[in-house]
Amino acid sequence: DPKIIQKxxxxxxxxxxxxxxxCEQYLGHxxxxxxxxxxxxxxxxxxxxxxxxxxxxxxxxxxFQPQSSKKNHLDLQITALKPDDSATYFxxxxxxGTGTGNTLYFGEGSRLIVV
Amino acid sequence: GNSVTQMQGxxxxxxxxxxxxxxxxxxxxxxxxxxxxxxxxxxxxLLLKVTTANNKxxxxxxxxxxxxxxxxxxxxxxxxxxxxxxxxxCVLGHRGSALGRLHFGAGTQLIVIP
Numbered sequence: 485d486p487k488i489i490q491k492x493x494x495x496x497x498x499x500x501x502x503x504x505x506x507c508e509q510y511l512g513h514x515x516x517x518x519x520x521x522x523x524x525x526x527x528x529x530x531x532x533x534x535x536x537x538x539x540x541x542x543x544x545x546x547x548f549q550p551q552s553s554k555k556n557h558l559d560l561q562i563t564a565l566k567p568d569d570s571a572t573y574f575x576x577x578x579x580x581g582t583g584t585g586n587t588l589y590f591g592e593g594s595r596l597i598v599v
Numbered sequence: 600g601n602s603v604t605q606m607q608g609x610x611x612x613x614x615x616x617x618x619x620x621x622x623x624x625x626x627x628x629x630x631x632x633x634x635x636x637x638x639x640x641x642x643x644x645l646l647l648k649v650t651t652a653n654n655k656x657x658x659x660x661x662x663x664x665x666x667x668x669x670x671x672x673x674x675x676x677x678x679x680x681x682x683x684x685x686x687x688x689c690v691l692g693h694r695g696s697a698l699g700r701l702h703f704g705a706g707t708q709l710i711v712i713p
Contacts, residue, residue, distance in 0.1 A: 488642075517699045526603075527643065527688070527703040539698050574642050578699060587633075588699060590642030 487511045488591035490575050496597045497565050504551075505560040505594045507575030514580035515539075516558040517588065518550060522571040533558055534580045565598045572596070601626045601693050605704035613712050618676040620707045622663075622689035625670065632665050632672045633690040633701070643688060646674075681713045 491506040509516060518530040532539040536552040547569075549561045562569060572593040578586040606621040624630065631650045635643040647656035652667035661676045672689055689704040 515698055526705050527701075529700045529702075532699040534698055540700060542700065576642070576699070580698070586699070587645050587648065588701060590644065592640065592642050 486592060488575055488577060488589060490573075490591040490594050492594060493592065494595045494597075496599060499565055499567060499598055501565050502561065502563045503565065503596065505562070505573050505575075505596070507558050507560070507591060509556050509558075509575070509577040509589075509591075511577055511589060512556075513577035513589070514555070515578045515586075516552070516556075517576040517578075518558065518560050519574040519576060519590070520571045521574060521593070527574065531558075531560075562596075567598045570596060570598045601630070601691055601702045603689050603691050603702055603704035605689050605707050607707050608705070609708045609710065611710045611712065612679050614680055615678045618661075618674070618679045618683075618709065620674040620687055620689075620709075622672045622674065622704060623670050624672060624689070624691050626691060626693050628693065631692040632663070633692065634661065634663055634672075634674050635688040635690055635703075637686045637688065637706070639685075646687070679709070679711045681711045684709055684711045 488509045515534045517532045519527045521527045530543045531550045547563045551559045572595045574593045575591040576588040578588045602625045633648040634646040636646045637643045647658040649656040649665040655664040663674045686706045688706045691702040
């Protein structure tokens with residue numbers, strides 16, 4: 485059974501609309517992340533949370549807002565969607581700690597297409 | 600800045616052939632280096648990692664040596680199987696970076712023909 489659940493797996497959205505991507509992890513981790521994989525680009529770090537607090541934000545646009553209602557949840561709200569937002573969004577988690585030596589565990593991704 | 604360069608967007612091999620995927624990195628200080636593998640329809644998963652320079656990591660027959668002198672972390676496997684078909688990412692984690700911020704290479708798609 486997957487330990488990191490992302491919903492939905494696929495979605496198509498209209499330009500200008502708003503969507504929420506859901507992520508729940510059952511690994512007992514304290515740190516969670518969002519990454520984006522756009523066509524023909526490497527996976528790109530977006531946000532990190534530790535103990536439900538934002539630690540790092542590498543997303544230039546305020547249209548992307550992570551939301552953590554529980555320790556094992558980290559949703560991603562995207563407003564005013566644009567076609568360039570089309571990508572697969574991966575949620576990940578790890579044991580909290582310093583630096584980047586910890587192994588990240590990824591979900592299966594949510595593939596977003598904006599038309 | 601921190602970056603990873605992988606050559607060979609796609610590699611096609613027959614079963615039992617030798618695999619070599621080139622990876623070089625650029626950073627300051629002492630990174631942790633990873634190889635992640637992504638199977639179709641799944642997220643990336645850790646294949647191996649090395650935290651100390653000049654050490655080797657290995658898993659499931661795959662090996663990579665963290666070479667600080669040449670700033671390389673090439674992936675090798677002596678004999679590939681069809682089940683190894685996947686996308687392989689060379690990844691850098693810098694201790695000065697924020698938690699969880701990994702730098703992924705572009706990925707190399709491995710296709711193994713039975």
